[in-house]
Amino acid sequence: MDILTQWLGWLPNLTPGLIVSLQLTGLSLLFGFPLGLLFAVMAAAKLAPLQWISFFFVEIGRGLPALVLLYLLYFSLPDAGITLTSLTTAIIALTWNTGAYASEYFRAGLAAVPLGQKEAALTSGLRGWTGFRFIILPQALRISTPPLAGLAVLVFQGSALAFVIAVPELMSKAFEIGSITFEYLSVYTLTAVIYGSLTLVFLGLVRLLEQRLGRHLQRN
Amino acid sequence: MITQLLTSIAQGVGLTLYVTGASLLIGGVIGLVLVGAARSPIAIIRTIATLYINFVRVIPPITWLFLIYFGLPQYSLRLSTIQAAIIGFSIIASAFMAEIYRSGLLSIPDGQREAAHALGLSPVTTVAHIITPQAFRVALPAIATYGIGLLKDSALASTIGVREITYYAQQSAKQTHEGLLSFVVAGALYIVISLVVALVARRVDLTLRRKIGVA
Numbered sequence: 001m002d003i004l005t006q007w008l009g010w011l012p013n014l015t016p017g018l019i020v021s022l023q024l025t026g027l028s029l030l031f032g033f034p035l036g037l038l039f040a041v042m043a044a045a046k047l048a049p050l051q052w053i054s055f056f057f058v059e060i061g062r063g064l065p066a067l068v069l070l071y072l073l074y075f076s077l078p079d080a081g082i083t084l085t086s087l088t089t090a091i092i093a094l095t096w097n098t099g100a101y102a103s104e105y106f107r108a109g110l111a112a113v114p115l116g117q118k119e120a121a122l123t124s125g126l127r128g129w130t131g132f133r134f135i136i137l138p139q140a141l142r143i144s145t146p147p148l149a150g151l152a153v154l155v156f157q158g159s160a161l162a163f164v165i166a167v168p169e170l171m172s173k174a175f176e177i178g179s180i181t182f183e184y185l186s187v188y189t190l191t192a193v194i195y196g197s198l199t200l201v202f203l204g205l206v207r208l209l210e211q212r213l214g215r216h217l218q219r220n
Numbered sequence: 221m222i223t224q225l226l227t228s229i230a231q232g233v234g235l236t237l238y239v240t241g242a243s244l245l246i247g248g249v250i251g252l253v254l255v256g257a258a259r260s261p262i263a264i265i266r267t268i269a270t271l272y273i274n275f276v277r278v279i280p281p282i283t284w285l286f287l288i289y290f291g292l293p294q295y296s297l298r299l300s301t302i303q304a305a306i307i308g309f310s311i312i313a314s315a316f317m318a319e320i321y322r323s324g325l326l327s328i329p330d331g332q333r334e335a336a337h338a339l340g341l342s343p344v345t346t347v348a349h350i351i352t353p354q355a356f357r358v359a360l361p362a363i364a365t366y367g368i369g370l371l372k373d374s375a376l377a378s379t380i381g382v383r384e385i386t387y388y389a390q391q392s393a394k395q396t397h398e399g400l401l402s403f404v405v406a407g408a409l410y411i412v413i414s415l416v417v418a419l420v421a422r423r424v425d426l427t428l429r430r431k432i433g434v435a
Contacts, residue, residue, distance in 0.1 A: 059411075060407070063407070063410065063411045063414060064372070064407040064410060064411070065372035065373065065374075065375035065376075065386070065410060066372070067375040067376055067378070067379075067386060068375055068386055068389070068403055068406050068407050068410065069407075071386070071389070071390060071393070071399075071403050072399075072400065072403035072404070072407065074399075075393045075399025075400065075402070075403060076399045076400030076403070078399075079397070079399055079400060080400075157279075157280040157281075158280070160280040160282045160283060161282060161376075163282065163379075164379055171282060171283065171286070174286075175286070178290060182294070183294070184286075184287075184290035184291045184293075184294060185287070185290075185291030185292065185294045185295070186291075188283060188286050188287040188290065188291050189287065189291070191283055192279045192283050192284075192287060195278065195279055195280055195283055196275070196278040196279050199278040199279075200278055203278070
């Protein structure tokens with residue numbers, strides 16, 4: 001078929017873009033999830049300033065459109081004397097965004113661990129960090145994992161936004177091909193197919209993960 | 221400086237609200253059709269509706285917009301930027317709204333339908349007067365949350381040249397070299413609109429709750 005040969009011809013040009021998209025997604029998740037956990041722990045801290053800092057960053061990360069956050073960093077960091085590549089800027093913006101959303105899931109996970117667990121840990125002499133690390137956190141993580149995996153899929157879709165600050169990811173590559181060949185419909189359809197099929201694969205993995213984590217519930 | 225920026229960026233509020241509102245409305249109506257089709261007794265209609273809902277959601281919004289705005293003119297279907305944005309976001313919103321309606325419908329116990337049947341109400345009356353009002357109340361908070369999400373997504377329309385908040389912020393950032401301030405103002409506008417929508421939704425929700433005597 002005509003369109004298939006056309007698509008096959010474009011794939012070598014799109015693949016580097018896809019790799020950048022995946023890189024962007026992977027790094028944003030790698031930094032964003034721990035940041036989210038940190039925000040969640042800070043939000044539950046006894047020290048009020050820590051709570052305010054967490055509130056400030058989470059509300060900005062969630063309240064602003066990801067695109068505005070991206071432009072905000074892209075246009076303001078150079079003024080502050082910080083010059084970064086557009087890819088780094090995009091990673092920072094997406095990390096912030098991911099961290100803000102992830103913190104809500106971590107918070108829900110931490111809140112879902114019954115208070116008795118903490119009391120039992122205290123009675124067993126597991127105080128502070130030890131109790132948190134070995135008793136509370138593992139149980140909270142099990143609860144937060146499915147929504148976090150769902151968030152990861154959304155971050156992959158969100159990585160397409162980096163196009164606006166000229167990160168050479170999948171959308172940029174598609175736009176390049178479009179402006180050379182004027183076959184916009186065809187090239188964006190191919191892009192949609194790539195995003196769609198990868199998202200479906202990731203969603204399948206999320207479902208598998210959910211089943212694995214739910215094993216202990218199915219047994220009885 | 222800040223008032224100057226605010227007046228120039230606030231010009232975009234109208235179009236942001238227009239694109240969001242129109243897409244939510246059109247998407248909401250298509251979503252209603254979709255949720256009906258997804259529960260249809262005919263298997264093929266059910267399959268098509270489910271496929272459509274999943275298909276729409278796995279493609280990033282920006283890809284949808286570009287596909288429509290840059291792709292369709294190839295077949296001599298020229299759309300204005302605003303039309304393209306509204307079509308794109310309506311398609312996306314329809315799939316998400318269908319899912320929201322579905323969860324609303326699922327929350328209505330079967331007993332309601334059975335009771336309506338026992339009272340001799342026709343299926344149409346049952347759906348229109350028994351199921352929908354209850355399902356709507358359950359779905360309202362989710363609709364409001366999605367509306368706010370769509371408001372933030374509408375910032376994407378600036379990439380195809382719709383003159384909304386983000387577009388003007390970008391213009392100001394380039395002209396005045398006040399990048400930080402421009403986007404802080406834009407961000408503040410989005411947050412203020414979100415807060416207003418959230419407050420209104422909560423008021424409506426409370427009123428509805430009181431009306432059926434839940435609260």
